[in-house]
Amino acid sequence: MASTAQGARKASRIQTKNRKRILEAALEVFSRHGYRGATLDQIADEAGLSKPNILYYFGGKEDIHVTLLNQLMESWLEPLEQLDARGDAMEEILAYVRRKVEMTREFPRESRLFANEILQGAPRMGPHLESGLKPLFDEKCAVIEGWAEAGKIGAVDARHLIFSIWATTQHYADFDAQVRVLMAGDSDVLDGAAAHLEWMFRKLLTP
Structure with a gap:
């Protein structure tokens, strides 16, 4: 009985490990080729597993893609959730900018996965949006508008401010190939980006 239970636990660990292995491989393939360009064969090759093994754990390419997107949304929303209405207006917004730059540093493939999904019209992520x-977007826009009305930051359209933060921070992941060519020789592009974006948004938001 004890050996049977131990075998079940071992199988569970193997299944968990293989699922993570498949998702990691799929993230690499999807971020490189997009959903339409990716295939199960490519994911299997990247994972070092057979295609039937992939299909043992997932129902197909779309199932894998949706699983990745579901995981992505949890981490993607967190920095915006941390924007605190009780904090200092300027510092809260600049902290959000810094967090988004760090996400670009830590999760470039996830950023490209998200961008590819949106460019296709968000067919699988629409309900999450x-x-x-x-x-969450409406809630934080109301917070920023409240700060602007109270004179804590300059007058700004909160919606376009958030869009601008997304565009300027995620650019460094989504257009990484272009950035690396144009910034060749720069020792740390994202450190420079963080400093520039903080200066730019501080200047924009100063009353």
């Missing part, structure tokens, strides 16, 4: 992102 409606149920997860939209309420």
Whole structure:
């Protein structure tokens, strides 16, 4: 009985390890080729597993892609959730900018995965945008507008401010190949980006 239970636990660990291995491989393939350009064969090759083994754990390419997107949304929303209405307005927004730059540093493939999904019209992420992102976006826009109305920051359209933060921070991941060519020789592009973006948004938001 003890050996059977031990075998079940071992199988569970193997399954967990293989799922993570497949998702890691899929993230690499999807971020490189996009959803349409990616294939199960490419994911299997990247994972070092057979295609039937991939299909043992997932229902197909779309199932893997949706799983990755679901995981991504949890981490993607966290920095915006941390924008605290009780904090100093300027510092809260600049901290958000810094967190987004760090996410570009730590999760460039996830950023490209998200960008590819949006460029295709968000066919698999649409419900998450409606149920997860939209309420949070509206809530934080109201916070920023309240700060602007109270004179704590300059007058700004909160929606376009957030869009600008996304565009300028995620650019360094989504257009990494171009950035590396144009910034060749720069020892740390993202350190320079963080300093520049903090200066730019501070200047924009100063009353």
